Amino acid sequence: MPVxxxxxxxSRNDAPAIAAAMDAAAAGQVYYTHGMLDTHGAxxxxxxxxxxxxxxxxxxxxxxxxxFAAASGRGRxxxxxxxxxxxxxxxxxVEMPVTGPSRGVVIADHGYGGRQIGEWNPQGASxxxxxxxxxxxxxxxxxxxxxxxxxxxxxxxxxxxxARNQPAPAxxxxxxxxxxxxxxxxxxxFGAAPRLVVVVNGGAVNTLGDLCATPGAQYRIxxxxxxxxxxxxxVFPVADGHMDADGPTQVLIGETCEWAISEVEAGxxxxxxxxxxxxxxxxxxxFTLRPGxxxxxxxxxxDAFGGAATCRYFGFEAEGGIIDAAxxxxxxxxxxxxxxxxxxxxxxxHQAQDCSAMADAGGRxxxxxxxxxxxxxxxxxxxxxxxxxxxxxxxxxxxxxGDQFQPETAA
Numbered sequence: 001m002p003v004x005x006x007x008x009x010x011s012r013n014d015a016p017a018i019a020a021a022m023d024a025a026a027a028g029q030v031y032y033t034h035g036m037l038d039t040h041g042a043x044x045x046x047x048x049x050x051x052x053x054x055x056x057x058x059x060x061x062x063x064x065x066x067x068f069a070a071a072s073g074r075g076r077x078x079x080x081x082x083x084x085x086x087x088x089x090x091x092x093x094v095e096m097p098v099t100g101p102s103r104g105v106v107i108a109d110h111g112y113g114g115r116q117i118g119e120w121n122p123q124g125a126s127x128x129x130x131x132x133x134x135x136x137x138x139x140x141x142x143x144x145x146x147x148x149x150x151x152x153x154x155x156x157x158x159x160x161x162x163a164r165n166q167p168a169p170a171x172x173x174x175x176x177x178x179x180x181x182x183x184x185x186x187x188x189x190f191g192a193a194p195r196l197v198v199v200v201n202g203g204a205v206n207t208l209g210d211l212c213a214t215p216g217a218q219y220r221i222x223x224x225x226x227x228x229x230x231x232x233x234x235v236f237p238v239a240d241g242h243m244d245a246d247g248p249t250q251v252l253i254g255e256t257c258e259w260a261i262s263e264v265e266a267g268x269x270x271x272x273x274x275x276x277x278x279x280x281x282x283x284x285x286x287f288t289l290r291p292g293x294x295x296x297x298x299x300x301x302x303d304a305f306g307g308a309a310t311c312r313y314f315g316f317e318a319e320g321g322i323i324d325a326a327x328x329x330x331x332x333x334x335x336x337x338x339x340x341x342x343x344x345x346x347x348x349x350h351q352a353q354d355c356s357a358m359a360d361a362g363g364r365x366x367x368x369x370x371x372x373x374x375x376x377x378x379x380x381x382x383x384x385x386x387x388x389x390x391x392x393x394x395x396x397x398x399x400x401x402g403d404q405f406q407p408e409t410a411a
Contacts, residue, residue: 001080001083001084001105001106001107001108001152001153001154001155001156001194002132002136002152002155002156002182002186002194003080003108003109003110003111003132003155003156003158004111004117004120004155004156004157004158004159004178004179005079005080005109005111005156005157005158005159006111006112006113006114006115006159006160006161006162007112007113007114007161007244008079008158008159008161008203008233008243008244008245009078009079009080009109009111009156009158009159009250010047010078010109010111010112010113011046011047011074011076011077011078011081011109012076012077012078012246012247012250013075013076013247014246014247015077015246015247015248015250015251016075018077018247018248018251018383018384019074019075019076019077019247020075021383022077022082022085022086022089022251022383023072023073023085025085025089025092025382025383026085026088026089026092026104027072028070028104029088029089029091029092029103029104029105030070030071030072030084030085030088030104030105030107031068031069031070031071031104031105031106031107032045032046032068032069032071032106032107032108033065033068033106033108033135033138033139033142034065034066034067034068034069035063035064035065035066035067036059036060036063036064036065036134036135036138037059037060037063038050038052038057038058038059038060039057039058039059039060040052040057041060042057044059044135046071046074046081046107046108046109047076047109048108048109048110048111048112048131048135049110049127049131050112051112056112056126056127056128057127058127058130058131059127059130059131059134059135061130061134064138064141065138065139065141065142066142067142067146068106068142068143068146071107077247077248077250077251077254078109078250078254079156079158079199079250079251079253079254079257080107080109080156080158080254081107081109081254082250082251082253082254082255082258082383083156083197083254083255083257083258083261084105084107084254084258085105085107085254086254086255086258086259086382086383087105087258087261087262088103088104088105089382090258090262091103091104106139106150108132108135110128110131110132110135111128111159112128114162115128115159115162116162116163116166116174117159117160117163117171117174117175117178118174118177118178119178120132120178120179120181120182121174121177121178121181122181123177123181129178129181129182132182133181133182133185136152136185136186136189137185137189140189140190150190151190151191151192152186152189152190152192152194153192153194153195154194154195154196154197154261155179155182155183155186155194155195155196155197156197156198156199156257157175157196157197157198157199157218157221157222157227158198158199158201158233158253159201160201160202160214160215160218161201161203161204161243163201163214164201164204164207164210164211164212164213164214165210165211166211166213166214167211167213168213168214168216168217168220168408168409171213171214171217172217172220172221175217175221179196179225182194195226195227195228196221196222196225196226196227196228197227197228197230197257197260197261198218198219198221198222198227198228198229198230199230199231199232199233199253199257200215200218200219200222200229200231200232200233200234200394200395201214201215201218201233202214202215202232202233202234202367202369202395203233203234203236203238203243203244203245203367204242204243204367204368204369205238205241205242205243205354205355205356205358205365205366205367205368206353206354206355206356206368207351207352207353207354207368207369208352208353208354209352210352212350212352212369213408213409215232215234215350215369215395216395216396216397216407216408216409217409219394219396219409220409222271223271228260228261228264228270228271229260229270229271229272229394230256230257230259230260230261230270231253231256231257231260231390231391231392232349232392232393232394232395233253233367234349234367234369234370234392234395235367235374235390235392236249236252236253236367237249237360237364237365237366238364238365238366238367239363239364241356241359241363241365242356243367246364248384248387251381251383251384252381252384252387252389255381255382255383255384255389256389256390259379259389268290269290270290272287272288272289272375272391272393272394273287273288273394274286274287274288274348274393274394274396275288276346276398276405277405278400278403278404278405279403280341280403281323281337281338281339281340281341282335282336282337282338283318283335283336283338283346284333284334284335284336285316285333285334285335285336285348286331286332286333287332287333287375287393287394288332289332289375289376290375290377293332293375293376293377293391294329294330294332294375294376295327295328295329295332295333295334295373295374295375295376295393296329296373296374296375296376297314297327297372297373297374298372298373298374298390299372301366301370301372302366302370302372304359304360304361305355305358305359305360305365305366306355306358306366310351310353310355310358310368310370311351311370311371311372313325313336314327314334314371314372314373315348315349315351315370315371315372315373315395316334316336316346316347316348317346317347317348317350317351318336318338318339318340318343318345318346318347319340319343319344319345319346320338320339320340320343321338321339321340322336322337322338322339323337323338323339324336324337325337327373329376334373342400343400344399344400345397345398345399345400346397346398346400346405347395347396347397347398348371348393348395348396348397349369349370349371349393349395349396350369350395350396350397351368351369351370352368353368354368355367355368369395371393371395373393374390374391374392374393375390375391375392375393376391377391378390378391396408
């Protein structure tokens with residue numbers, strides 16, 4: 001599975017027990033492409049070519065891989081690796097009663113911290129895109145040589161923290177160029193275009209002064225490409241006081257992505273839409289949920305992270321202020337009463353605030369973009385004891401023109 005990811009998606013070694021449990025759950029099903037070397041002669045493993053000195057390493061394309069090696073026993077977790085291990089486990093559960101597991105996954109993440117999405121364009125100066133495309137080519141070549149059927153059904157986008165001050169049109173143009181090259185390579189080698197799976201960026205604990213256009217751009221990208229909006233980074237705790245999660249939280253993100261994929265493969269809806277209707281000072285925001293699903297409020301979500309003052313009115317804000325916000329769970333909507341009937345803007349889960357000092361007893365913080373509203377369908381984590389996977393609502397912001405709402409990324 002090709003991955004566009006930076007530091008929030010890089011593997012960590014702070015959850016060894018969870019890593020071991022995931023290894024055991026998908027034993028004999030998780031591999032990486034072995035034998036490739038970077039241009040310094042170092043081996044390239046599941047975490048890609050990495051960094052040496054002052055720059056990113058390039059994979060030496062004159063040195064082919066020599067097979068697939070088991071990716072177990074590394075003691076590391078990441079969202080992308082958790083997604084694929086959970087996917088292997090689900091395959092195992094389906095096949096085991098009949099034939100035993102006959103399918104597996106080949107994992108890799110060729111990203112690196114602080115990278116811009118345009119660096120996955122193989123025509124650029126950065127080696128990231130070329131590294132990923134060469135890995136895809138070698139994986140297919142080796143599988144063919146072994147008589148193994150290999151496919152590339154999905155691509156994961158979990159990137160964007162480095163682009164939080166990049167305008168949405170510029171981010172979109174860079175993404176289109178990079179992803180276009182990935183899709184072309186996958187279609188040529190595997191016979192079909194991979195479906196895009198998105199973890200929408202937005203994990204910063206301090207958003208003061210930032211443009212923060214990336215979440216809206218990525219939500220629109222997923223829609224335009226027929227992708228899956230698996231989850232939103234803003235609903236997960238932050239471990240480093242900045243925007244990156246710890247290992248257990250990374251696993252929850254990956255599990256949520258796999259849950260989304262499995263629901264879509266089963267023919268169920270996953271992506272959540274929204275609509276804004278305004279009549280004077282009254283604004284109704286409706287969310288398109290799954291049959292039988294309702295809106296729920298996780299009222300205590302931010303109690304240890306700054307409290308209700310950091311997430312007033314369920315996370316809605318409007319120019320001039322809000323008098324009241326009324327939740328209609330069965331109608332999957334929230335009705336807002338605005339102070340100013342001529343308010344110029346509205347935003348949801350898109351606050352500009354500094355929450356970096358609002359930590360719990362374990363030192364974790366939560367992102368500055370906040371809402372206590374979620375879709376009601378949830379499921380327990382398979383790998384992180386006591387934790388639950390949630391369906392996050394989409395955040396947005398935009399302008400009113402009279403009573404008409406124009407989303408920020410409508411074009």
